């Protein structure tokens with residue numbers, strides 16, 4: 001099996017245009033202008049054609065949460081909706097992999113499309129898309145019912161999925177009796193119930209208040225650990241994207257500006273536009289110890305051979321440290337005691353590092369792959385907080 005087919009979903013050179021004027025040949029003319037480098041605005045003005053998405057290339061790996069991020073109108077939903085052909089690209093391919101071969105959902109016949117929508121791809125909308133006259137149980141089982149699944153089997157599948165999202169006691173309630181957060185859980189359960197391996201989620205949590213929203217993000221990440229779906233998720237919230245995304249794609253005016261891991265986006269923005277998004281993020285839960293620390297290999301040596309870490313001296317080889325001439329004990333995170341230096345794991349968040357620094361009054365040491373690799377002191381923490389390192393586009 002080629003590595004390529006390992007992706008579950010892939011957009012290749014996708015252009016999606018909306019013809020507002022219905023003039024013959026307008027789409028072809030718009031494509032020619034697009035290829036000649038005209039902007040979305042110029043094309044819109046000249047031809048009454050809206051460029052929803054232009055030249056989009058994106059591979060979504062099996063089992064990852066890939067987040068589309070961008071301002072309103074940047075083309076996130078348009079691209080997402082191409083994954084089940086609610087929007088049909090005028091050019092390019094939207095390929096669904098099954099591990100062995102690709103299918104182009106942009107061009108496949110209607111029967112294949114129907115089968116893909118029933119079996120492979122499910123959508124969760126912002127406004128839940130639930131049917132108010134049906135109970136929670138019947139909403140979750142709706143897709144299965146359409147597929148003709150026998151009622152007894154359906155009941156079992158629905159019960160299992162309701163259990164998964166913590167709504168077993170609400171099976172017989174009507175959806176209007178539920179809070180917004182609970183309704184969105186019903187939407188999730190319905191998407192999981194179809195056994196689709198690809199979930200399309202269009203701002204599913206954005207109508208919810210911040211507390212419920214964070215809780216559902218946590219729940220989604222928890223469920224994802226168990227279910228390992230391939231999720232394409234639209235958000236306009238950078239903190240949400242950095243929290244849940246294994247990869248993030250930043251879109252602007254219909255085009256993809258950058259795709260990368262949260263670290264790529266947060267630490268290596270490709271241009272000022274992406275950097276501007278990052279400037280507004282909350283770094284405390286997002287930035288991790290390895291991105292904050294000063295690496296030992298960059299520290300100068302003192303006369304006695306120890307590394308000069310500013311107010312402390314460290315000898316990582318022998319795991320010893322000194323403060324103002326006195327030896328300092330070193331303790332792993334979890335066994336830390338006042339008066340000792342704490343060794344934290346590579347992925348510990350900046351927020352937790354700040355808390356530890358506050359309690360201990362000392363720098364923290366960072367362990368990477370079982371070795372002491374660097375330290376975070378006040379200057380490093382402040383630099384990470386104000387984003388010095390993060391905002392420098394390459």
Ligand SMILES: Nc1ncnc2c1ncn2[C@@H]1O[C@H](COP(=O)(O)OP(=O)(O)OP(=O)(O)O)[C@@H](O)[C@H]1O
Pocket residue numbers: 018050051052070071072073074075076077078079236
């Ligand atoms: N069905 C449609 N017909 C005409 N124009 C459309 C259609 N769908 C989207 N567009 C246009 O395509 C562009 C991209 O819209 P899209 O909804 O994808 O943006 P978005 O990034 O998802 O924004 P938001 O965060 O506001 O949902 C916009 O200019 C929009 O008006």
